[in-house]
Amino acid sequence: MKQKLSVAPTLKNYDKKNFPKDILAGIIIMAVSIPISMGYAQISGLPAVYGLYGSVFPIILFALFSTSPQFIFGVDAAPAALVGAAVLGMGIEAGSKEAMTVVPVFTFFVALWLLAFYFMNAGKLVNYISAPVMGGFITGICTTIILMQAPKLMGSATGTGELFELSEHIWEALHHINAAALVMGIVALAILVVSKRLVPKFPMAVVLMVTGALFTYFGPVKEWGVPTLSAVEPGMPRWYIPDFEAVFSVQKASEVIVLSLSVAVVIMAETLLAENNFAQKNGYRIDDNTELLAFSIGNMAAAFTGCCPINGSVSRTAMSEQYEGKTQLTGLVAGVSMIAVLLFCTGFIGYLPVPVLTAIVISALMGATEFHLAKRLWKVSRTEFFIFVGAFFGVLILGTINGVLIGIILSFAEMIIRSAKPATCFLGVQPGHSHFRDIRESTNIHEIDGVIIYRFSSGLFFANAKVLVRDIEDHLKHDTKAVIIDAGAIGSIDITGADSIESLYRSLKQKGVKLYITEHIAELNEQLRKLGLGYLIEQGCVRRTIHIALKDMGINRPYPLEGGVDNEERSASRKRADNRVQEFVWAFGAESEEQIEKQIKLQIEQLKKTKDIEEIMHGRWAHMDEFDQDEWLEHLEEHLKEIVNISGKDVHTLAADIEMHRREVHERIAREHPELAERFAQRRHLLDKHLKERRPEVYRIIVQLREDNKHK
Structure with missing residues (x-):
């Protein structure tokens, strides 16, 4: 059942003390979106101004319907790169009228796919992706965008592609360094890094942008060859219906529909992963499926204003978090202030030095990486560390969509590996006590004479069923009269697990050993009946507690312990x-x-x-x-x-x-x-x-x- 749709859910019961922070964060998001959006719009095959158009209505509509209080929507790297590659693959020149016709149609079908995902309740897929995969994925995305932006610090254009292509682009940029641009970028980045530590709440990004614009206006920045943003004509984005007929008439419809599916999958996976990562880090919950609807609405607005597909932006959200934006008022302010820029301040845009703006973006992305999680995983779980590394390099080397697939595969592999090696132990009691404990805890814990009590801490399925059978058979002694399985942690059982239980039951029965299954939830009994093991319940092999199973064997407290150890009641x-x-x-x-x-x-x-x-x-x-x-x-x-x-x-x-x-x-x-x-x-x-x-x-x-x- 779909959650009831509400408008501006994150603004209900708004706390007024957040108002100044949300306003400031929104203005900063608008400012940093100018260079990011213009650059990614060009990557997608559109003129740069469409990046600003994509930062108005899509971001406002997303803010009104999203359940995430802090995530920001906008023109971003992955969808722009995928669409740009698709446009070039169709033989369409970037920035041409044909590109301006095809890209909005692309965006429209992306919005339709996202709407279909909403009705399919596909948002729940993110529940199967673990924290190491999320961390590796986000860090891979951030590192990729940093590498894309790095050449701009040296006065060159944005890089494209994955790690090897980006490395090649950086290498080429190193041979054509603009010294003034590099100094401006490095100094700005150093100031941002230091200020983030010393005065984290100070809006240093805004100060640097204003300073850079003033320096360009009054100083010799252009004479030094330092690139600035392109001048933009004032005016609002125009609403119109994409020209579907033009696309269908040149028989590109099938390509657009199929390729738009891959873009929609990337938007769903990348944005939901990132949103859940921020939600987990900041202690709130989002509704994954409602987010898919918000993605669709935002992209539909982008399609009808001629823009490329829009995605959740890690860099903008990291910037919002740095300046303590708390609600989607931040997104609304960013969208409305971009309208003001388009109407009244487009002249200012042409004075903004690209290296300074690039430093602001890189600084925000550095704060969003999760290498600290990798360090922690290295100490506590090498398996999860390598899963983090796999997801990280999957995104970095193979791209976002392949990185997502690798992450999902790694998550399922991790789940199976963990379940295949469940925590198990044999239980006994300490003299004078009646509760059961792992016999490995102390030499003063003894097994009950003639009884094996075995705890299995996982669902019982094809990957671990042999573990249960092997452990019990290896522990059998000549005087064993009963085997009691503590199934308190067995929440489910598949047919392989059921067959293993049946095989164990028959093997023990031939040896004159009674089998009991105890401590489990009632639903497991229903599963046993469906799997053809109902006769075990009828024969009394399934008991509610270990104590009841022992009583059925005629063994009462104080229980007789192995080796004749005294089990007198203690004071x-x-x-x-x-x-x-x-x-x-x-x-x-x-x-x-x-x-x-x-x-x-x-x-x-x-x-x-x-x-x-x-x-x-x-x-x-x-x-x-x-x-x-x-x-x-x-x-x-x-x-x-x-x-x-x-x-x-x-x-x-x-x-x-x-x-x-x-x-x-x-x-x-x-x-x-x-x-x-x-x-x-x-x-x-x-x-x-x-x-x-x-x-x-x-x-x-x-x-x-x-x-x-x-x-x-």
Whole structure:
């Protein structure tokens, strides 16, 4: 069902405090759109002034119907390049009357395709594209446009094509550098980069444009050969119906219709990806399908004013974000102010130096790149890092449309790879407790005697079904009576997964082992019935919880543990202490020792302020279990000299106090848990070895104290 269409949804309940920022951002967007739009209009095969026309009604209509509060529509690189290439491929000269006839028809069919995508609810496709793909895609687009713009810093024309063509164009520009243009561009870019860090809210872009225009008017800019924007005749864009007959009469209709589909796909994918990227970054939501309608309306306006296809603009949006534009009032102001420019200020346009305007565009694009995401992914997930890189180079080398396809393929590949290697574990219980935990968390967690409890944390489908079967079969023992699958994370199952479950059930049944599926949502039962496994439910193999499955086996609490480990019920206070430790180890895993060290250092910093030695000696470890208490005290011993220096206490007194507490811990373990005393002694030996390696001088003091205590 389509969302109810509303006008200006982002302006409802408007916050007046955003008004000055939205106005300023809109004026800046208008100003930077002048060189960008004029350049891309020429790339599409139209005269430069049509870039300004495309920055009036299309941007205003998009602002009125878009659900994104900050994204800006405008004449942009990808659609302009695709249309320009198509026009040249038809043998039509850029800037000719024939081009001015064909391009609006192109735009009209792009608008129709986007409208069709809206009715097909195609906007949901963006949900299947991951953050690394989005980040790589946006960074690729930004880098491509920066490379397109780079020759203009040197006084040359805009580059076209992909990485290799752009590199070749930059190389050619290096052989024809206009020194004055390069100095102006580099200085402007440096000022923008520095001001963005020091005074990010100051409208430096506007100051530079005005300064550049004044310098051109009063200075020798034109004598130096520095390019300025082309002069534009004043006047509003004219509304008219595209000349379809001219296109159809020369039998170019099929080419226009087919090629316009590729342009529409690029607009949909590129703009939705970018919009969702900004939405995620700034904490709001958009309606993807309504955006497609807004794209269509904007392009329809472009078609009826003779313009090329219009796209969401990353560079303009980045500029708006830099100057804190908060709503689509920014887009409305940009469109209305462009009308004012076309009516009254076209003479000013001819004085704007191209290198300065190029520096403004490049500065905005640099801020929109997401190389910081790549750096983060390199640290946390190499797989996602390479997906980012694939999407980035896909756009940079193969172009936008191929980059989009590569990104979608990479997203699906990542999803399948992740699901093919699901998180799995075998569950057990800690003596005195009844909840189930991963047996890898602690040596004090034991499996229930004769029962395998297996957790599978993914949907069960063709790519991972073998993992479940292999894990369970490899874990079977001669005395296994039941296998319980914790299916709490299995939200769906395909026919391959169902066949694997059935095969496992029959294999276990032949061995006299009962199979249970538990903890899953009710919908999974419906899927099992549809896939022909309803008989498992009827035979009692599907149970709501693990506890119910165990009870069905005749196994009640306290559960018998492997190896005859005592599973007596613990006191409430003992359980609370155990749970605190379990939470700590569960949260930090292999880093739990580092976290203890971190807590010690925090306590030492606190000690510097309070001089309260009792807090660090007694206050932090009272609720730990005995093993963790001993490790806490051992870490304290490592920092003994530091504590002595801060507190002013005698080193031997502090060492004796710590050792006394460690001895009490050892005696308590020997008294309450004699079966663990030997393991504790082995652990104590290991901790002492660590102390000797890290703090040999402290170790000598501790050893001497122990010797003295033996002789007392």
